[in-house]
Amino acid sequence: MKMNELKLVYFSPTGATRKAVMETARSIDLKSVSFDFSVYKEKKPTLKFTRNDLAIFGIPVYYGRVPALFMEYLQNISGDNTPAALVATYGCREYEDALLELKTEVESRGFKVIGAAAFPAEHSIVPSIGSRRPNKTDLKAIAEFGVELNRRIRKEESFDHIDIKVPGNTPYKKYGKNSLFPKAESSMCTLCGACAKVCPTGAIPLKEPKKTDTKKCIGCMKCVRVCKQNARSVNSLKMKMLEGKLKKACQSDKKAEIFL
Numbered sequence: 085m086k087m088n089e090l091k092l093v094y095f096s097p098t099g100a101t102r103k104a105v106m107e108t109a110r111s112i113d114l115k116s117v118s119f120d121f122s123v124y125k126e127k128k129p130t131l132k133f134t135r136n137d138l139a140i141f142g143i144p145v146y147y148g149r150v151p152a153l154f155m156e157y158l159q160n161i162s163g164d165n166t167p168a169a170l171v172a173t174y175g176c177r178e179y180e181d182a183l184l185e186l187k188t189e190v191e192s193r194g195f196k197v198i199g200a201a202a203f204p205a206e207h208s209i210v211p212s213i214g215s216r217r218p219n220k221t222d223l224k225a226i227a228e229f230g231v232e233l234n235r236r237i238r239k240e241e242s243f244d245h246i247d248i249k250v251p252g253n254t255p256y257k258k259y260g261k262n263s264l265f266p267k268a269e270s271s272m273c274t275l276c277g278a279c280a281k282v283c284p285t286g287a288i289p290l291k292e293p294k295k296t297d298t299k300k301c302i303g304c305m306k307c308v309r310v311c312k313q314n315a316r317s318v319n320s321l322k323m324k325m326l327e328g329k330l331k332k333a334c335q336s337d338k339k340a341e342i343f344l
């Protein structure tokens with residue numbers, strides 16, 4: 085089929101998903117345009133893709149699901165039998181129902197899923213889990229996924245017969261409630277506002293960046309990563325408890341899983 089453009093639609097607060105989406109895209113022989121929903125947008129943009137576009141939807145797995153914020157963005161995105169590939173990164177625990185939920189949602193919005201993948205990554209809350217992943221080996225697997233997608237769009241005249249099966253169950257796993265709210269240590273915070281500028285939900289007021297609106301914060305850890313003063317952190321006792329739990333539940337040697 086004659087394809088036009090590659091549309092990269094992703095949410096990636098700490099960068100692993102973006103890396104996986106970009107590496108997938110690198111093997112695809114089409115001009116690309118990015119829609120990055122990692123930075124707060126008061127108004128969710130309306131996007132309409134054609135049947136000659138290829139969309140890649142990229143998400144980090146949150147609580148075994150698609151991040152609720154990304155689901156909100158999806159409500160304004162539609163396709164016209166547009167082929168789509170799904171990329172999920174997860175912190176070496178499990179991705180549970182995330183791919184199934186994403187596939188079901190984008191298919192209900194006019195997309196035809198022609199490939200999907202789950203890639204283990206550094207855990208955004210506890211970075212010592214899966215540290216620095218996606219690594220060289222992961223990037224090779226991700227690039228191979230891109231090569232296969234490229235082959236598929238070049239070879240097929242129609243995608244109607246493609247039926248991608250991804251793991252997951254319904255009803256989906258219950259979505260978790262965030263209890264990790266990074267706050268700034270008063271003496272270390274220089275009020276530079278870097279955290280406020282990058283927060284995906286607008287939970288940090290630009291004029292008072294030491295504060296966090298706990299009703300808006302989703303615990304993505306972007307503000308912690310971006311703070312050059314290391315002023316922002318989560319309550320250390322809560323963090324220690326979660327770290328112990330996650331270290332038992334996660335396996336840092338998980339492998340890429342590709343569904344074509």
Ligand SMILES: Cc1cc2nc3c(=O)[nH]c(=O)nc-3n(C[C@H](O)[C@H](O)[C@H](O)COP(=O)(O)O)c2cc1C
Pocket residue numbers: 095096097098099100101102143144145146147148149173174175176177178179205206207208209302303304305
């Ligand atoms: C709120 C929250 C929930 C998460 N839930 C899961 C999970 O259910 N399973 C898992 O393996 N990793 C989980 N993670 C880890 C992320 O999925 C993983 O680190 C991902 O690669 C982060 O992507 P990003 O760097 O693009 O933000 C969670 C992280 C956050 C912040």
